[in-house]
Amino acid sequence: MKRKKKSVSTALGRDRKSQLTLQLMVAPALIVVILFSYFPMYGVIIAFKNYDIFKGIMESPWARNNGLEHFIDFFSAPQAGSVIWNTIYMAFLKLIFCMFPPMVLAVLLNEVRSIKFMKTVQTMSYLPHFISWAVAGGIFYNLLNPSRGALNTLLVDWGILEKGIDFISDERYFRPIIVLTQIWKGIGWGSIIYLGVIVSIDQELYEAVEIDGGKRMAKIRYVTWPFLKPTFAILFIMECGKIMSGGDTFDQIYVFGNTQNRGVADILDTFINRVGLEQGRYSYATAANLFKSVINIILLLLANKISGRLTEQSLF
Amino acid sequence: MSMKKKADVFDIINYVVLTLLIIIIVYPFLYVVVNSFNALSSHRPSFFWPEQPTLMTYQTVFKDESLLHSFWISVLRTVVGTSFTVIVTSLCSYAMSKNFLKFRPLYVVLFTIPSFFNGGMVPVYLNIRNLGLLDTFWVYILPAGFSFFYMVLMISAFRAIPESLEEAAFIDGAGFFSVFVKIILPVSVPTLATVALYAAVGQWNAWYDTMFYTNKNSLQTLSSVLMRIVRENNLGEMTSELTSDMENRSYNPEGVKMATMVVSVLPIIFIYPFLQRYFVKGIMVGSIKG
Numbered sequence: 118m119k120r121k122k123k124s125v126s127t128a129l130g131r132d133r134k135s136q137l138t139l140q141l142m143v144a145p146a147l148i149v150v151i152l153f154s155y156f157p158m159y160g161v162i163i164a165f166k167n168y169d170i171f172k173g174i175m176e177s178p179w180a181r182n183n184g185l186e187h188f189i190d191f192f193s194a195p196q197a198g199s200v201i202w203n204t205i206y207m208a209f210l211k212l213i214f215c216m217f218p219p220m221v222l223a224v225l226l227n228e229v230r231s232i233k234f235m236k237t238v239q240t241m242s243y244l245p246h247f248i249s250w251a252v253a254g255g256i257f258y259n260l261l262n263p264s265r266g267a268l269n270t271l272l273v274d275w276g277i278l279e280k281g282i283d284f285i286s287d288e289r290y291f292r293p294i295i296v297l298t299q300i301w302k303g304i305g306w307g308s309i310i311y312l313g314v315i316v317s318i319d320q321e322l323y324e325a326v327e328i329d330g331g332k333r334m335a336k337i338r339y340v341t342w343p344f345l346k347p348t349f350a351i352l353f354i355m356e357c358g359k360i361m362s363g364g365d366t367f368d369q370i371y372v373f374g375n376t377q378n379r380g381v382a383d384i385l386d387t388f389i390n391r392v393g394l395e396q397g398r399y400s401y402a403t404a405a406n407l408f409k410s411v412i413n414i415i416l417l418l419l420a421n422k423i424s425g426r427l428t429e430q431s432l433f
Numbered sequence: 434m435s436m437k438k439k440a441d442v443f444d445i446i447n448y449v450v451l452t453l454l455i456i457i458i459v460y461p462f463l464y465v466v467v468n469s470f471n472a473l474s475s476h477r478p479s480f481f482w483p484e485q486p487t488l489m490t491y492q493t494v495f496k497d498e499s500l501l502h503s504f505w506i507s508v509l510r511t512v513v514g515t516s517f518t519v520i521v522t523s524l525c526s527y528a529m530s531k532n533f534l535k536f537r538p539l540y541v542v543l544f545t546i547p548s549f550f551n552g553g554m555v556p557v558y559l560n561i562r563n564l565g566l567l568d569t570f571w572v573y574i575l576p577a578g579f580s581f582f583y584m585v586l587m588i589s590a591f592r593a594i595p596e597s598l599e600e601a602a603f604i605d606g607a608g609f610f611s612v613f614v615k616i617i618l619p620v621s622v623p624t625l626a627t628v629a630l631y632a633a634v635g636q637w638n639a640w641y642d643t644m645f646y647t648n649k650n651s652l653q654t655l656s657s658v659l660m661r662i663v664r665e666n667n668l669g670e671m672t673s674e675l676t677s678d679m680e681n682r683s684y685n686p687e688g689v690k691m692a693t694m695v696v697s698v699l700p701i702i703f704i705y706p707f708l709q710r711y712f713v714k715g716i717m718v719g720s721i722k723g
Contacts, residue, residue, distance in 0.1 A: 130533040130609075138609045139528040143540060146525035149578035150547060157552025157560045168559075222454070225447055225502070230440075231685065234448070241707060243457045247701050249638035251660035255694050256461045258666055259468065259478075265687070267478050296685055301458060309716050333443055358549075368641075372663055386554075393555040394645050406553030 153242040164188070179304035196383070204363045204384040207295065211364030212233065212356055213294045219307025220345060225316045226308065239312075243303025250302075254372030257298055261285055263359055286377040295369055310352075311345055318344050335425055350430035358417030361409045385409045455721035462698075469691035490688040494696055499650065500658065504696070507637060507655040510573040514636040519629050521578040523621075526587035527613045541602045548581045561646055572646045573654075580679070583628045586715055591617060627715040630708055638702065662690055 165184035166177040179291050180186035191197055224244070230233040245253065258265050261284045269281030284290040294308045322340045331339065363384035374382035385405065393402025425431035467479050472487035494500055528534050551557070566572040594617065602612045618625065643657035701708070
């Protein structure tokens with residue numbers, strides 16, 4: 118009897134020893150999060166100070182203008198305007214051009230009748246998701262190289278171009294390249310989540326449309342799309358929280374960016390990384406970063422609220 | 434009924450579009466593989482078959498000691514890092530799957546906030562420096578120990594396990610830790626595999642930490658070496674020892690670089706069948722619970 122009682126309290130974590138075990142199980146993760154997520158959050162204070170490596174965060178003196186010196190410096194810097202503009206531009210290009218292709222692919226895949234063909238397309242389309250931007254960048258660097266790249270060789274052979282174009286370095290082609298390579302890398306992977314929703318749709322709904330004389334387009338419009346809309350809304354909200362990060366394109370822009378295309382390539386993240394980690398202007402870069410994070414969170418909350426009103430879909 | 438319909442215009446267009454899409458997605462990989470076997474550093478690329486097939490490029494890669502060393506570091510960080518992540522996150526997830534865990538609401542808040550806000554590049558870097566982790570192998574392992582997304586996956590898996598399984602063990606006097614190790618982990622292998630694969634791909638592809646938190650040649654990973662090669666190509670400079678080495682030793686430096694890329698992608702291709710299955714499962718569970 119006694120033994121049984123003890124095991125019940127163990128199972129419910131009522132006795133001290135078992136509660137201690139559970140607490141110890143959480144501890145390693147908690148330590149990791151505190152050390153590597155919360156310590157840096159505390160470090161954000163240096164945005165308002167003149168950080169001195171030797172003095173540390175606490176002892177470093179406060180910045181001028183009530184600690185806002187670095188924010189003022191950032192906004193009055195000549196490149197601030199273009200960096201912020203590039204960031205927002207890139208994010209909107211991503212919102213407009215990269216959000217729909219995965220959904221369209223999912224719908225198209227669902228219309229395929231041969232399961233074998235469908236599986237093959239799916240398997241192939243996920244592949245680019247698993248490689249890093251370092252490799253993806255290398256691949257496209259080789260394809261687009263002005264003198265020995267495949268694209269330029271063909272364009273010259275066909276007489277369309279006289280001499281190869283350095284597409285990546287050319288400011289006119291930079292943004293399209295970012296968008297297209299992003300679609301290339303993300304379309305297959307992004308389609309999974311939509312396909313999961315489509316598979317769960319009750320077939321009777323499609324039959325109902327069929328009885329009403331609806332063709333395939335009608336089925337997609339009146340059945341598939343309404344089911345996909347909530348998922349799309351959630352992904353859209355999350356994407357809005359990345360606007361000031363250029364739609365999370367840091368890796369990509371770090372690979373493709375160079376001194377010639379910097380005018381359109383430089384976004385807040387690459388700017389912060391360069392100024393902060395490469396030039397060592399710690400406080401200044403942190404101020405720019407804090408500005409970025411705050412706007413991102415505001416946009417996320419705003420998108421969440423608006424979406425909640427319009428589509429009754431929200432993250433939280 | 435509808436399944437027996439003959440293919441209409443929509444079907445034909447659909448098949449053509451999807452076939453084209455697959456060609457566009459796969460061809461860039463094929464192009465790099467073909468040209469990595471090219472002997473001549475000619476100004477014309479090969480499109481489908483190397484003009485002068487050779488294995489020299491790969492021999493150069495496998496003879497390059499610093500490249501081999503970076504490959505080894507990549508393997509090491511992937512194995513150690515993935516194990517650490519799976520251990521830390523699964524321990525925590527099991528405790529977090531119990532509603533009677535004391536301070537659980539507080540932990541939920543603590544674990545959630547970092548997925549919406551982080552200190553930013555500079556504070557993260559300074560923190561790593563203050564912790565004395567710059568230029569150490571541990572900078573690859575420790576910060577990656579916990580992930581909110583993996584925790585969500587694991588909690589939902591642990592909660593799906595029938596309670597009767599645990600109860601029997603509790604009656605036999607087992608504690609939470611031994612129940613976790615002897616009962617929970619063995620029945621959760623598919624979920625653990627999913628998380629392990631996510632973590633492994635992340636570790637294998639990571640380059641930022643190597644680039645900005647380490648200087649030592651002995652700590653360079655394959656991914657960071659590739660990033661450096663690609664960037665230098667892009668910037669039109671040949672600064673690092675490694676790439677200038679390649680220029681000297683080989684008669685087709687571009688081919689060698691492509692061979693390096695192929696070698697770095699191979700491990701991912703090898704585990705691709707598993708990756709696919711478990712990753713898809715992971716993203717589905719994540720989207721339902723998240």
